[in-house]
Amino acid sequence: MTLSRNTVLENIKIEKNGITIEELPFVGKINLRGNTKDRDFLSNAGSVLDVLIPTEPNTIITNTDLQIIWLSPNEWLLSFLKNENFIKTFNELNTRLNPEKTSITDISENKTIIRIEGNKTTELLRKFMILNIDETLKDNLKVAQTIFVKIPILITRNHLNQEKQSFDIYVNRSHTTYLRDLLLDGCN
Amino acid sequence: MLLINCPYCGEREQEEFTCGGEAHIERPKNPPDLSDDQWADYLFLRQNTKGLQYERWNHSFGCRQWFNVARNTATDEILAIYKIGEKPPPLESNEPLTPSGEPHIGSGNFSTSKK
Known part of the structure; x- marks a missing residue:
């Protein structure tokens, strides 16, 4: 189990008309599945991750080096902002959780993260998304799984106030250049 | 375009969903x-049915969960949404009116006697 050594985009950071589009490469990601009615699962996962996994839909819980993103009532995405603990946590989850009742999958290679920052980021995203961004992502640390034109994406809101808007888009690696090209086109 | 209230994610556009047919x-x-x-x-x-139909829907581009929808197939009005495993909620009428008062059976065939 190793993390990819290649970025998807050649220029991982591009700035155009006040909007910065940046790929965040080499982020370890784990897909975790389990039953929230199983108390052993909740307590063991909580003790490994040092934080309780979120049960409220469309929310994120952050730890010092980790984001736990709600995907569905029995599924979460663990995104490691610092990779030092990625392999250690992956192995520990496999040891502590019951393999017959849970699923732990390394999906680091499956998706990449595109971070968009700038004052008019929401305006830019509205050009391509049917999601009601103002309503669904109205608070910090909110997440939505939706479509960007026809691409399935997961989008998280990072900013606290509207002056410095920042979103992370989790997208399949094969769709990344298409998404980047559309965003750059939308910046015009 | 329908707005469907996913029991987990909240209100989203129909484009994110897939209809799974009769429930x-x-x-x-x-x-x-x-x-x-x-x-x-x-x-x-x-x-x-032309009128109230109970259907299964999947939030395929969201939480990927299945749920049930009670929908008037003639007007596209969504009358109720409930989770899989729950019983259909009691609705006021089993046969909501179609927009032009067509018969409930047939494709707008007015030669069929109305109820």
């Missing part, structure tokens, strides 16, 4: 005892 169709308890016609009825025949 509450029970699998026969003893399939070997059925004739070919009865088995084909279970597999392929659906009500195709």
Whole structure:
């Protein structure tokens, strides 16, 4: 189990008309599945991750080096902002959780993260998304799984106030250049 | 475009969802005892109601969960949404009015007598 050594985009950071589009490469990601009615699962996962996994839909819980993103009532995405603990946590989850009742999958290679920052980021995203961004992502640390034109994406809101808007888009690696090209086109 | 209120994610556009057809169709308890016609009825025949229909929907580009929707197929009005495993909620009328007062059976065939 190793993390990819290649970025998807050649220029991982591009700035155009006040909007910065940046790929965040080499982020370890784990897909975790389990039953929230199983108390052993909740307590063991909580003790490994040092934080309780979120049960409220469309929310994120952050730890010092980790984001736990709600995907569905029995599924979460663990995104490691610092990779030092990625392999250690992956192995520990496999040891502590019951393999017959849970699923732990390394999906680091499956998706990449595109971070968009700038004052008019929401305006830019509205050009391509049917999601009601103002309503669904109205608070910090909110997440939505939706479509960007026809691409399935997961989008998280990072900013606290509207002056410095920042979103992370989790997208399949094969769709990344298409998404980047559309965003750059939308910046015009 | 419909706005569908996913029981988990909240209100989203129809484009994120997939319709899974009629809901509450029970699998026969003893399939070997059925004739070919009865088995084909279970597999392929659906009500195709004009009016209130109970359907399964999947939030395929969201939380990927299945849920049930009570929808008027003539007006596209969504009357109720409830989770899989729950019983259909009591609705005021079993046959909501179609927009132009067409009969409930047939494709707008006004020669059919109205109820």
